[in-house]
């Protein structure tokens with residue numbers, strides 16, 4: 001993993017060789033071990049203070065699990081997670097509690113992330129209560145500000161979550177996560193349940209907050225349009241492994257991994273002229289099960305480049321390492337140079 | 352400022368209250384014609400409005416995109432068209448829905464059931480809405496064929512196998528014997544599409560068919576719908592909140608807000624010169640992968656939680672172009688004239704650009720950069 005570990009200093013968060021596994025068991029009385037799912041399979045990346053890094057990939061590729069591991073909701077099998085010089089893996093409960101104040105996570109499912117019996121105001125205030133911040137009056141005022149910031153009427157405070165739409169509930173969750181002014185926000189598809197007009201408000205809000213408080217975001221998404229808009233750097237995951245890491249501009253202009261190329265080409269663009277002129281690479285098949293990761297390159301079964309190159313054996317025999325191929329641009333593909341010359345379809349002027 | 356838009360406006364009644372929609376305007380008679388559709392739900396304290404008077408047509412071979420935010424009434428419109436509401440008086444549908452000359456809202460249930468199976472089909476966002484979790488997939492498809500086409504068991508299963516093959520389900524033979532939960536979401540959606548297409552409907556309503564799917568699988572499923580539509584000439588109403596999906600697939604787009612249609616037009620025209628402030632706002636809200644960090648201009652406020660009885664323009668509370676008449680008179684859909692000289696996709700139906708607004712955005716203020724001309 002050449003390029004990554006070069007700068008152990010300054011990073012706000014450094015994830016190294018992280019592995020998270022789930023054992024699935026089957027059978028009612030005798031719990032019999034059946035299979036192990038490697039949800040996150042040896043990934044490393046760093047977040048600099050104030051940066052927005054986006055974690056993208058299809059569902060099941062391990063994005064959420066990565067986020068949950070960082071906030072200590074999953075216990076890694078191996079690897080390390082260092083936040084401001086402090087190793088988080090294996091931390092005791094008390095210390096862990098102190099750190100989580102600085103790292104907050106917003107989950108993707110707005111229906112299960114809020115306590116249905118707690119009023120909105122109480123939910124948003126809860127982190128403040130737990131961490132003993134402010135007087136009850138201060139808290140009430142802060143709750144009002146937070147609700148306003150996420151686009152909810154302050155009167156919503158007295159209502160219960162079930163009275164809100166999915167989108168509104170996600171805004172409540174966002175208000176709650178912002179309550180403690182965290183340094184690092186892990187946002188797990190926070191706008192996937194929102195309407196586009198509200199999504200735009202939240203995206204602008206997230207961008208503003210980042211500027212204002214020099215927040216750092218780990219933004220998990222499968223929506224590349226948002227990633228392009230928001231992200232400074234992008235990490236592309238596939239089946240538990242990182243395929244490509246690059247600054248947003250580089251990734252969208254010169255994607256070097258065939259999977260990234262295909263993702264970009266599948267992305268619908270709200271512009272009929274562009275849509276009519278684009279070429280698409282429609283990937284065949286589906287992501288293989290994480291319980292049964294193919295040997296060699298795990299993308300080979302769906303890789304258009306591999307087929308185009310005449311199915312070279314190397315791809316099936318050797319797992320490509322994530323390595324630095326250009327400045328700040330890491331790719332895990334034996335033939336990344338080949339993918340680069342293909343137009344990915346977002347630019348209508350390229351033929 | 353309103354004049355620039357209104358000068359060119361010609362007041363047109365969308366549809367004469369005739370019983371033969373489309374007749375007389377020299378156009379191909381549309382397959383589906385929805386006229387002033389209203390849907391209300393009976394609630395404890397009066398009626399809850401969901402759709403407030405929606406009028407549009409779809410012709411054979413056409414793909415119409417119905418776009419709008421959550422709660423705007425897209426799904427309720429489609430359920431009313433399919434007449435899938437309980438018939439116990441708890442849901443009231445008013446207006447007319449013509450399908451191939453029949454008034455769907457008034458025909459008897461057995462006739463409707465035949466129509467629903469054979470001529471009109473619907474695919475939902477969540478495939479499990481249409482799939483029976485306790486029945487093997489093969490039998491579910493075969494049953495449709497046995498009931499509607501009177502096929503024998505053997506034949507029905509053979510056809511089911513062919514259908515699954517057509518929608519790209521792998522290992523077809525084994526798949527027939529599986530239960531729905533044994534498939535991924537993308538495969539489940541393919542199966543519901545196979546079921547919907549089993550009787551070769553003339554109209555397919557696809558209600559957010561790919562919203563729950565990953566982008567690479569979404570591309571596969573949309574390709575499948577596009578392909579089947581092109582091959583069979585069926586009309587498709589594609590409900591989506593993803594304007595990118597609508598841009599790539601549809602010939603016409605109808606934009607819905609608070610139970611009303613606010614803008615209807617050719618897809619190119621809607622994107623190139625949106626005239627309704629809401630449509631302009633929607634487009635300004637979209638982060639685009641091909642436009643880097645162009646500042647988003649979201650619509651202030653939020654969509655109404657509950658659809659109100661139309662009194663004035665429903666968008667007025669969020670609209671920067673509001674003028675005095677907006678709060679008193681609900682604007683009707685009016686023709687802005689045809690704005691795209693040369694459509695690139697065949698648009699079989701009436702092509703005018705309709706906008707329901709007292710003060711439409713002038714074309715020169717259209718917020719987007721020249722189409723496809725900019726890249727970082």
Ligand SMILES: Nc1ncnc2c1ncn2[C@@H]1O[C@H](COP(=O)(O)OP(=O)(O)OP(=O)(O)O)[C@@H](O)[C@H]1O
Pocket residue numbers: 392399400401402419420421422423424425426427428592656657658
């Ligand atoms: N069974 C019902 N009883 C009462 N109100 C309902 C019912 N179904 C829908 N509504 C209301 O009707 C309105 C329109 O709902 P609809 O489901 O058509 O929205 P939609 O445009 O499909 O939204 P989405 O994008 O979220 O699917 C909403 O205000 C909704 O709350």
Ligand SMILES: Nc1ncnc2c1ncn2[C@@H]1O[C@H](COP(=O)(O)OP(=O)(O)O)[C@@H](O)[C@H]1O
Pocket residue numbers: 022023024037038039040057058059060061062063064065066290
């Ligand atoms: N609690 C769990 N038990 C078993 N498997 C899990 C659990 N959580 C996630 N997984 C599996 O781990 C993989 C990665 O999941 P996840 O991190 O949720 O993906 P993403 O967020 O990218 O969609 C998937 O194969 C998923 O099925």
Ligand code: SF4
Pocket residue numbers: 258259297298299300301303304305306315320332333334335336
């Ligand atoms: S290593 Fe081979 S199979 Fe894997 S992405 Fe590169 S070309 Fe495709």
Ligand code: SF4
Pocket residue numbers: 627628629664665666667668670671672673674677682707708709710711
């Ligand atoms: S009718 Fe008036 S309030 Fe409604 S969208 Fe047009 S300008 Fe805005």
Ligand SMILES: [Mg+2]
Pocket residue numbers: 059060063064065108188
């Ligand atoms: Mg996830």
Ligand SMILES: [Mg+2]
Pocket residue numbers: 425426427558
């Ligand atoms: Mg709906």
